[in-house]
Amino acid sequence: MGKDEKNVMERNFLLFLIISQEEFQSNTVVCVLFYMWNILDLLRYPYELLCLISSPSFNMLWARYTVSIPVYVLSVIVEGISIFLTLPYYESQGTYSAQFKTPISVYVHFPYVLMAYLPLLATGTGVSVLILLEERRQMLKSWTTKIKTS
Template identity: 50%
Template sequence: MEKNILLIMVILLEEIQSKPVVCAQLFLWNILDLLRYPHELLCVMDTPSIAMLWIRYTLWIPLYILTAAIEGFTIYQVLLHVEPTAANSSPLKSTLSTQIHLPFLLMVYLPFLALGATVTVWQLLKERHHQLGKWNKKMKMK
């Protein structure tokens, strides 16, 4: 969900597309996918590698934290751009005919981003402990 929100913001605001933080965000998303999918492919083929397992469940965590931080910074950059224009223009109209300000929505989203990233990192740490523990038990039995 977080990727979709950020991509919509970047697509809608051409001024944000040229920011270096957007390039860094897209680069990190691709690195995360490059760490995840080869491991998943090896598991589907029943040829898991301990190196890929370790990379997937260890290196992925700090990269995810960095990605979430850069996403927050990107939203901050969007806020800096949208805030002056929101003061001069009328609020966005929603389908319920209520008045919603985009800067307010983005400010509300930032704590949810932090909370979601925290829960995700906690889950990743639990999954890492489980997967590496399972691998260690498997290796001791051999």
């Protein structure tokens, strides 16, 4: 699974399960989350477009591979905060909690699922940041090599 598919799945999870709570939609953290996602896209897509059309400038390359890393980390922190802030809503309403009829009856309490997702989110972010840093190192190295050979 590529980075884009992971981002789409993660955003859909947050949009449909977390932000779908009407009481939570007017919360400031939702607005900040949308801003962070849009900043990430504004750093990524113009660079990708310039790669298709011509060679992007060093400033565009640097912004894409340097500025996007802390913005990504901040967006994940905001995602974690939004999940944490929705826990009382799901706790009080019992939404998405269910009893599964299997040979062993299992009750899944949705706030526990969300709490279990938070460490997974942190672990995935750590791995993603390491990959992004390595990708940044390779891209900046290839840029300096390209400049030296020109």
